Amino acid sequence: MGVLHEECGVFGICSPERAQLADLTYYALSALQHRGQESAGIALNDDGIITTIRDVGLVSEVFTTDRLKSLGEGNIAVGHVRYSTTGSDSRRNAQPLRINHYKGQLALAHNGNLTNAHILRHELESMGSIFHSTTDTEVIAYIIVQERLRARSIEDAVARAMDRLEGAYSLVLSSPSKLIAARDPHGFRPLCMGAMPNGATVFASESCALDAIGAEFIRDLLPGEIITVGNHGMDVDRSHCGQFPQTLCAFEYIYFARPDSVIDGCSVHTARQRAGRILARVHPAAADVVIGVPDSGLDAAIGYAAESGLPYGIGFVKNKYIGRTFIAPDGRLDKVKIKLSAVESEVKGKSVVLIDDSIVRGTTCARIVNLLRQAGAKEVHMRVSAPPFLNPCYYGTDIDSRENLIACKYSFTEITQLINADSLGYLPLESLPELTGSNEFCSACFDGNYPTEIPTDTRKDRFEQQLSKKKAEDKTTAG
Amino acid sequence: MGVLHEECGVFGICSPERAQLADLTYYALSALQHRGQESAGIALNDDGIITTIRDVGLVSEVFTTDRLKSLGEGNIAVGHVRYSTTGSDSRRNAQPLRINHYKGQLALAHNGNLTNAHILRHELESMGSIFHSTTDTEVIAYIIVQERLRARSIEDAVARAMDRLEGAYSLVLSSPSKLIAARDPHGFRPLCMGAMPNGATVFASESCALDAIGAEFIRDLLPGEIITVGNHGMDVDRSHCGQFPQTLCAFEYIYFARPDSVIDGCSVHTARQRAGRILARVHPAAADVVIGVPDSGLDAAIGYAAESGLPYGIGFVKNKYIGRTFIAPDGRLDKVKIKLSAVESEVKGKSVVLIDDSIVRGTTCARIVNLLRQAGAKEVHMRVSAPPFLNPCYYGTDIDSRENLIACKYSFTEITQLINADSLGYLPLESLPELTGSNEFCSACFDGNYPTEIPTDTRKDRFEQQLSKKKAEDKTTAG
Amino acid sequence: MGVLHEECGVFGICSPERAQLADLTYYALSALQHRGQESAGIALNDDGIITTIRDVGLVSEVFTTDRLKSLGEGNIAVGHVRYSTTGSDSRRNAQPLRINHYKGQLALAHNGNLTNAHILRHELESMGSIFHSTTDTEVIAYIIVQERLRARSIEDAVARAMDRLEGAYSLVLSSPSKLIAARDPHGFRPLCMGAMPNGATVFASESCALDAIGAEFIRDLLPGEIITVGNHGMDVDRSHCGQFPQTLCAFEYIYFARPDSVIDGCSVHTARQRAGRILARVHPAAADVVIGVPDSGLDAAIGYAAESGLPYGIGFVKNKYIGRTFIAPDGRLDKVKIKLSAVESEVKGKSVVLIDDSIVRGTTCARIVNLLRQAGAKEVHMRVSAPPFLNPCYYGTDIDSRENLIACKYSFTEITQLINADSLGYLPLESLPELTGSNEFCSACFDGNYPTEIPTDTRKDRFEQQLSKKKAEDKTTAG
């Protein structure tokens, strides 16, 4: 029931067989759909001629049978799903971005957020560059194309570009004849590689996309690694590896990623179960049943139940037919009630441990607690499988502004009252490493410990301010 | 992961306040969407003038904000969702059916299947009646209107019609000034009544629709009961009650209904958990983890885990973005794999008890077992929370024909091998009463014990045969 | 520039070859599109199984390549276009109407308006009939099906039905194995027959539809004639012929029909040219140029120019891209100016004879005169190729109500001033026979001389009144 906006998802495939690449990308993107529901796109490279279809909507909305077929055949494909925002210009910001330059066409898909995008953009504009979108992706494309002028090869241009890009980025790009994947030196966002039975190489934000299309998982890209595949074989460039300690976004495990994915060696499902187990040890409760908020609280609830010995119950039914076009109820009806329904026979007269992945503003949480009380729950003990949110994210997670974050505004006791819980327990910040057995996390949203320089607001120029004043449709920090 | 087609869902509301009836019906139908995804419709009665919007698609697809608003205001509304089939004429069969007759307009929504529809239809046609659709609903409308000629009131006409209708039907209909709900004397399909805080009366196929809109559950309609509400108050006609022992469709508990619904006094979730507990007692397994097939096997899996003491695990992630418009993969890709993904960290190296609600053809089941094996499961012990399907249903459930049902074609041992399981266990037929503590079930699909006369195929005329030969879009047995 | 709503158009084909019937109907309906732009439909009969597609929109909007193809093949097809109105229920009133009855399926397309529809409807409802739509077509279908019970054949049933139907109707209907065309005994609406090179028989509202598909025009149906074609050959039933003097709607020549059509032996283009010639003789003007309002005034303008010896000029350019979805300008912009533009070089400093087919409310006419004056016309002499409208039509023409008709409200002098013309001349009522060389016209809208009994308003019941109060979407007098 998280209200955080999800990230983007990227995918790429380079195959020795020309057939079925658009189809495979379609199914892989469907498996990555949880990372972004605003727009979807596929770029198909047929011997240097890249055809792109991208539009606002789910993968299954953007691609009808006819449109998918119209992409034709080719040896390389790149796909992208983008998180949900609104506005008439969102079509323009859909990816993959296809550009033409003197060495041919290029298609680029990006997950993450640059921290120096404004500086780079200003530099480029001062030299006469024009921008069609407001995405970081177009900045990255420019930098790569500029470096291409000096570089020996497109992969060398990507490497040179990485010297100038700062922040979070997992990239998949198609040059006329190669597929290139690159992960930023901090490793903020996941990116993995797999192989198809026919020898095709695939890259994806999460391993679940490999499973969906029958690809074997090979390994995660190292932070800073660039892998290039083409007719010539595969090149691995690790010149940018080891610059920084890895700082994978902790929220990939806690909320973003799909439970069946394995990221940087650790199963997401396992990490969430462990979060539940930690909560059971640190914040036990004398209760009758453990219930997770679907879908993001379920894995942790299993862990809490296993560790505590309390029975696990199915306390909610989520209406699975509420999609993008569903009409939100007005004030007279309870929005949460329409999406989520408590199972009275499971909770009536019981003391319930309720597990969710996060509390952002607190309003949704309060309504969920209320659903349980209306269904007859005697007590509700709220357990949250993440530490409290206290800071904005500059690496591609759309965390609410501080003035909306309940943890920034209220004390622990006040929050417990506001959400109407009998008790409240967060995952301790110091337990984060236990989730995966590693401490290579970015946890800046919890502790303010940013692994990079962060943009200062004062740099924003008049034009940007106007744009945001106008509630501009384009988000500059997408990815 | 059931492959049975779901039934229809009906809803009706009669309110002292004119505002918001279309909205409330929209949200109630959304809560009943699991009962039918083919088409949706709302009829709004504004002082005798009934406006209807109905079309192919989910509730959220048929009704945009503008279309919902265009229904206007009124005191009575009737809604319907219909199960999924295909074909260009499905729009014509969408409900509620609105008709004009000499006493005014009538809107009718129906869940179920008449067993004497062909006879009634032939009778009506022989007297010069014309039919626009191939639904039972149009037959019911005709019979009611004909009886209206002789009846004192519309509710009396419904009562007279019930003398002629045979089979399964839960009806909600709006006359110019009244809302009428009626349930067939066998009580095959559920139908319940609720009340809104403002005094509005509502009827719905399942109680989950009442919860969604904040209505209080009052009670289920008795088999044979007719309830009429309007400005005059409420009339209850029980003249058709008690004719037969109740025979509620057992599959409502096992598969159709939403777990948070309570039908004829028993929670669906509880009934499913009990099925799991029975399976654990009757078909125990020396295993490491119990896993349900999402979403229909989850409740029984909880019950099996609780009874057996084995841990409950989340073994699958279901892709929730695969909707009506999703392009089915061709033969080279595994369809089940794209919808369902095994969580390797949960099953690797383990002996797994796998719970699903039914095995129809066996092909899907075999693929799911396979997913677990590919993810490293050591053993897979299949447990099915229903007895084997052996017979067709004439009461509104779209059970596959005998030549496709695996239980009709193969022995128990063969089935176990075909689905590649290490062991197999069905819910014993004699345990059905334990699910709800009552034995008032129709279990004809399991035991061939039909509570009514059933249609004989020889009655089908040339025209019908042609129609079915042409794989006609219209299904005559919808509802 | 007429503002009268157009009629419906009907088409039917019965072919010895199964292929291409849907295509031929599509092209024929496109040629009849001027008779109705609200909705379009095709019914394709494949050996008794009739598939129908019909929807709101132009023929080219309703039928995509896929939808047209999905009709499949067959030996008989029936098509319909319907005039433009608005409302969510117009889809329901789209034709052909397909019904099921005990002898099989029937598809019916109708152009015209019954004068006893309410009486028949009331009769049918009193006997228990239900109506889905508010069209006369459904009444006709019922009457035919009822008569079928007593008749030897479907064509006999049609003949019997004609004894009960009063008013205007040109029908094309498909029974399981025959195609039947029938024209009412007054011959209000046109209907003709043609033959394809492969021996197929076609029926159409106008001969232009025959030309479009390469069919040879055979002859018009006689008033009252019924023609039946099928495997058995062709049957002609003239038992209803000669009951009344023919009274073809005069407005078919003046406005409705396409100029290239020939109706009941007379070219529409010729009739309009003759109207222009008559105007030139009866209402001469000392002018420099003769200009027709596109497109309906052009033929008469040619005639006026030829008779008067004045040069014919192209005085207006009509914007041909303004279709159904064009957004009407608000009050600040001139609606007529956006659709029609005066050609300054043709009219500047000149005295202009302006020809249009009718003046209904006068507002559009005034604006057109104004366009000429703004473009520099010195004088504008308005000539109208029809007599003034004074009475409502009960035979299928949607003439504005008397309170809106300028000729009912103002004197000739006042009208001349209101439209800002220097002089005004109508076609004399007594000249109507000169248009075609026959006096077999219905000219009731001009002279109030109705050829049949007309419906009295007092018969309208409460239900109807409510409906019209609600500006009900369904028009009861369509067809």
Place this chain on the structure above:
Amino acid sequence: MGVLHEECGVFGICSPERAQLADLTYYALSALQHRGQESAGIALNDDGIITTIRDVGLVSEVFTTDRLKSLGEGNIAVGHVRYSTTGSDSRRNAQPLRINHYKGQLALAHNGNLTNAHILRHELESMGSIFHSTTDTEVIAYIIVQERLRARSIEDAVARAMDRLEGAYSLVLSSPSKLIAARDPHGFRPLCMGAMPNGATVFASESCALDAIGAEFIRDLLPGEIITVGNHGMDVDRSHCGQFPQTLCAFEYIYFARPDSVIDGCSVHTARQRAGRILARVHPAAADVVIGVPDSGLDAAIGYAAESGLPYGIGFVKNKYIGRTFIAPDGRLDKVKIKLSAVESEVKGKSVVLIDDSIVRGTTCARIVNLLRQAGAKEVHMRVSAPPFLNPCYYGTDIDSRENLIACKYSFTEITQLINADSLGYLPLESLPELTGSNEFCSACFDGNYPTEIPTDTRKDRFEQQLSKKKAEDKTTAG
């Protein structure tokens, strides 16, 4: 009945009032729709923030009421319609092009074709520029933005850019606070200026757009002129005027422009009538009637009739409902017959002079002659109101390649036979100046006399060749 693809149309408005700019642009673009039916777009500038909506389709298809409203208000708007081609990428090439650069946002609309686009593009790409589209418009935008780095103002940047641009271009562009219109120094494409009653300044490709919105025509822009309007008032820059003799595209008068437009001082309708008069003098015919092919041959037919004294007749009815989505008939049906129908009563037994604006491949012309013969015409004397096409156009007219042009392949006698005419007469090349009383034409398509250097094919690189091999959706020479 011309089969030449039409050009683009541009529009711009700068208003002292914020309201209604989107509406006015919508209606102006509708009046320019004949110049391009592929795509349409509007950019609305609200104090520097430019919102753009552009898509494939007619103006009335791209802009629904909601979408038009969503543009909001502002002081400057730019609009564009684009000619028709096909392909999934045409959406990307729709205009106005909106770009972001360091001085703010810019919206650009362009009609014409650069002859040095490839050279400029190559230059830009070599310096690291990236291109999203394949249009000349993006090249122009780049050049302007680059010059902006060195220029005092945006209008100065446009002037500097004009030193580098070669070929045909009529531009309208919005900077954050100004509206700028510019016409290439040869004046290949039209561009005029008007004023609204409220003081707003408007620019449009043709004067008919001014008429539609009630603007007064002020004057045509001079070749090479740049006009800038904004809060500061109006600036006129004529530094590029007088470089070359004016060479307006002759085909604007003969075919492209709307007859009610006045271009560079001459009425299009008058020019076409004069062409007809010249034909009557040079190629007289002993005939009974003069008939124009709708719509492009009608004006010339009037001229021919007037000069020759022969009567003008309406010989064809054009089906006005055949739009973008109409399904083209397959080989068995005559495509021309479905669009165009001969009026038999006008041509039967007569000797006909048939006037059209051009003969390109000859196939359509042959079919039209055939229609007349089938309708009974005794003789058909073809007269063409243009000289024969012999050369490709590099300035924005999509003339067929030489291998398709009938005049390049056959002798005059052969053409006469191929189109099945009794005689044939073209407009003499030397008569062109008589059309407008000026000889400032580009007539390269007739005489090969190109006013500028033309691109040599050898410059095309591998990438381009591949693109065209793949029948790439994007046309590089659009505008």
